[in-house]
Amino acid sequence: METHAWRVENPHGRRRVLVTKELPGKRWREILIAADCRIEIGSGQAPLEAVAIQAAMGTRCHGVIGQLTEPWGEALFGALAAAGGRVYSNYAVGYNNVDLAAATRLGILVGNTPGVLTEATAEMAVALTFAAARRVGEAERFLRSGHFQGWLPGLFLGRLLWRKTVGVIGAGRIGEAYAQMMVQGHKMNLIYHSLGPNRHLEESVAAYNRFLVNQGEVPLFCRRAERLRQLLQAADVVSLHTILDATTRHLLDARRLALMKPTAILVNTSRGPVIDEVALVRHCRRHPDFRVGLDVFEDEPALAPGLADLDNVVIVPHIASATRWTREGMAILAASNVAAVLMGWPAWGRPDLSTFLAENNPPPAAPSLINAKDLNIPRYEP
Numbered sequence: 001m002e003t004h005a006w007r008v009e010n011p012h013g014r015r016r017v018l019v020t021k022e023l024p025g026k027r028w029r030e031i032l033i034a035a036d037c038r039i040e041i042g043s044g045q046a047p048l049e050a051v052a053i054q055a056a057m058g059t060r061c062h063g064v065i066g067q068l069t070e071p072w073g074e075a076l077f078g079a080l081a082a083a084g085g086r087v088y089s090n091y092a093v094g095y096n097n098v099d100l101a102a103a104t105r106l107g108i109l110v111g112n113t114p115g116v117l118t119e120a121t122a123e124m125a126v127a128l129t130f131a132a133a134r135r136v137g138e139a140e141r142f143l144r145s146g147h148f149q150g151w152l153p154g155l156f157l158g159r160l161l162w163r164k165t166v167g168v169i170g171a172g173r174i175g176e177a178y179a180q181m182m183v184q185g186h187k188m189n190l191i192y193h194s195l196g197p198n199r200h201l202e203e204s205v206a207a208y209n210r211f212l213v214n215q216g217e218v219p220l221f222c223r224r225a226e227r228l229r230q231l232l233q234a235a236d237v238v239s240l241h242t243i244l245d246a247t248t249r250h251l252l253d254a255r256r257l258a259l260m261k262p263t264a265i266l267v268n269t270s271r272g273p274v275i276d277e278v279a280l281v282r283h284c285r286r287h288p289d290f291r292v293g294l295d296v297f298e299d300e301p302a303l304a305p306g307l308a309d310l311d312n313v314v315i316v317p318h319i320a321s322a323t324r325w326t327r328e329g330m331a332i333l334a335a336s337n338v339a340a341v342l343m344g345w346p347a348w349g350r351p352d353l354s355t356f357l358a359e360n361n362p363p364p365a366a367p368s369l370i371n372a373k374d375l376n377i378p379r380y381e382p
């Protein structure tokens with residue numbers, strides 16, 4: 001088992017904050033140091049187990065910045081509360097690794113890092129879409145292994161997506177950004193499935209259509225599918241942008257995969273368990289023209305048996321948000337969440353968090369606390 005060392009910064013800080021993995025950038029440290037925190041940063045690559053985190057928190061720990069690979073449930077929140085802790089921030093926008101109800105019961109405020117991941121994640125979904133459509137992984141392996149003998153008319157024929165139909169499941173921030181990129185960048189028709197209508201998205205496509213018509217081009221369609229089945233049957237590309245909870249676990253199972261076109265492209269940058277990965281492997285074996293781009297996996301870091309052998313699947317290791325700007329921004333937001341709670345500041349309460357990323361004078365507020373209302377944290381009033 002990997003041993004975990006903890007590096008200390010600002011040793012004389014009055015408040016003890018654990019950061020379970022090294023984070024990119026410098027600003028996040030400055031934010032915590034300005035809040036008089038001693039920072040203890042975990043080294044090592046492997047995800048930390050609950051016992052290791054609990055041991056590191058010890059009997060005195062005021063706040064933690066943790067990772068989506070850690071099981072933040074009753075045991076860890078109980079240990080944090082017993083150590084005098086008040087706040088935990090996930091270094092992620094998703095928080096399916098967090099038992100929010102347990103945290104709230106124990107009086108621990110929970111933060112996350114929305115907003116800064118939107119474009120980065122959507123761009124990776126676009127990259128995976130085209131890598132799958134144009135067989136980039138397969139073609140690169142072919143070339144690197146010395147099989148290329150010169151240009152051929154039929155070499156790696158892929159799929160043109162221009163003016164085909166993209167289906168977006170989950171039209172929140174990231175789903176909408178991806179949809180806009182596919183509609184306005186690649187002139188794709190759009191079907192989306194979400195809990196409610198996304199008026200902003202629909203109006204943007206309508207405005208784009210006015211532009212197209214003005215240019216003498218055929219407009220695109222944009223509609224919300226009431227039923228997932230309608231989207232799965234009609235789309236040439238399906239991209240997943242849902243949260244992971246009980247309602248979305250195995251949302252795409254064998255039955256729903258079978259509804260998709262045998263030539264469709266499926267992309268997942270949300271959470272692995274949204275797809276039944278064993279069923280997906282079986283489906284891809286049966287349908288070699290079905291193509292898949294995956295950033296996330298059901299049982300990370302493990303892959304379902306056979307997945308990595310499939311030529312019709314492109315895989316990357318959960319890096320959709322991995323741009324320097326994004327990851328530094330996530331660190332700033334996570335540190336700001338922790339620092340603000342330890343300073344007794346209110347919660348921001350607005351969707352736009354860009355003011356926290358600006359160099360000067362961020363507001364004295366916690367950018368994103370998920371259970372602020374439940375724990376009666378007042379909203380920031382400038």
Ligand code: DGY
Nearest residue numbers: 091092093094320321
């Ligand atoms: C998140 O923030 O939820 C992402 O999966 C990290 O890239």
